[in-house]
Amino acid sequence: MKTETKQDPVIVAELVTRLSGDFGERAVTTHAVREHHSHGEGLADAALPDVVVFPHSNEEVASIVRLCHLARVPVIAFGVGTSLEGHVAALYGGVCVDLSQMNRVLEVNAEDLDCRVQAGVTREQLNAELKGTGLFFPIDPGANATIGGMAATRASGTNAVRYGTMRENVLGLTVVTADGRIVKTGGRARKSSAGYDLTRLFVGAEGTLGVITEIQLRLYGVPEAIQSAVCQFPDLASAVNTVIIAMQTGISVARIELLDEVQMEASIRYSKLEGFAVKPTLFFEFHGSQAGVREQSAAMQAASDEFGGSAYQWATKTEDRTRLWKARHDAYYAALAFKPGMTSFATDACVPISRLADCILETKADVEKSGLTAPILGHVGDGNFHLVVLFDGADPAQRESAEALAKGVSMRAISMGGTCTGEHGIGWHKLDVLAQEHGEAVDLMRMIKRALDPRDIMNPGKTVPL
Helix, strand or coil, X not given: CCCCCCCCHHHHHHHHHHHHHHHHHHEECCHHHHHHCCCCCCCCCCCCCCEEECCCCHHHHHHHHHHHHHHCCCEEEECCCCCCCCCCCCECECEEEECCCCCCEEEEEHHHCEEEEECCCEHHHHHHHHCCCCEECCXXXXXXXXXXXXXXXXXXXXXXXXXXXXXXXXXXXXXXXXXXXXXXXXCCCCCCCCCCCHHHHHCCCCCCCEEEEEEEEECEECCCEEEEEEEECCCHHHHHHHHHHHHHCCCCCCEEEEECHHHHHXXXXXXXXXXXXXXXXXXXXXXXXXXXXXXXXHHHHHHHHHCCCEEEEEECCHHHHHHHHHXXXXXXXXXXXXXXXXXXXXXXXXXXXXXXXXXXXXXXXXXXXXXXXXXXXXXHHHCEEEEEEEECCCCHHHHHHHHHHHHHHHHHHHHCCCECCCCCCXXXXXHHHHHHHHCCHHHHHHHHHHHHCCCCCECCCCCCCC
């Protein structure tokens, strides 16, 4: 993809000069920095901003946005670039606001199980700073994403089956609006009936309604006992049906992750997983009391046995659990290394748990029919799975086949009562299927976008087709 900056180049040049004067070395126009900020972890179709600015405060973000509002120049918020659906591409040029230097944990209220952080704090940094308090933040999308980016994309991840998504765990926000005002939404109370729920409006808006600069988060007590396990299955259907039975019978699992045999082969090679076969595999984790963890893990093993589960490996020591989950977190990079030199992108879908087996198995059949390599993995405890599609980027026919495969996953999920994305978001890659999923409701989304951002400067071209 290649786009042209649609703004008046003279106005853009004047804005860049003004920002350089205001921010000095923190307003960067070098090609290398602009290129780094032109795409996320997904397809590296570059769309470069005109300048990248690194603010340190809410007020500095507001000053940048006010200037862009007056000049009608796009604003694209950037965390660490782990998004997968083209969220941070500067489709029309403009100003990239890199929030990575706004990385302070502002307060921790241990008694109330909450904290307030700047948008550039990463999830690993937050949990490192919480160490010793007996608390942790559980939302884990795999990548070491920023909290601001996770809120903007309504991220979830491996722990969502127990702890929910960012939607359930954000109590309040500080947001810079499209005209440069600093507003606060929500608060520290666990519930409120005061007015419109603006917090939920901005969570998942992907930077198209405002720039999130601070987040008030729920925290949780570190469980008394944690136990992880890995179990392998003779085929994909057996693994998925184990998940369905576990969820329908109410087994309390903190994490339940699926890797198909292709992903497992890639992970065995990349993460040096010894003692495992190239078979569909489930990774489990249980949180709770010692007795509760034993009871739930025994129930899960019994459910797995019904579907031919074998090669159990249990892990209670921190180092053993870390090894297993690092392999799961590295699955995307393992998939990339599986076919060196290939281009890749990841897509996701989420369906009601009763349709999970149908959706995954039909997707698997489509992958085999396409002739492409596309490992399947996912947070299947809540019906969410991913496809990492590998193809020859120099071959237009392969790219067309890859994109058709991804769209097929989205449309299948929608037809089964699910969604085209459980956690990645829309970005610009899924604008067409968003309309298929939400129909007339997309018009209401457009009305909200136009009301809050009438000049369409906030991450234009993303999330809602205008």
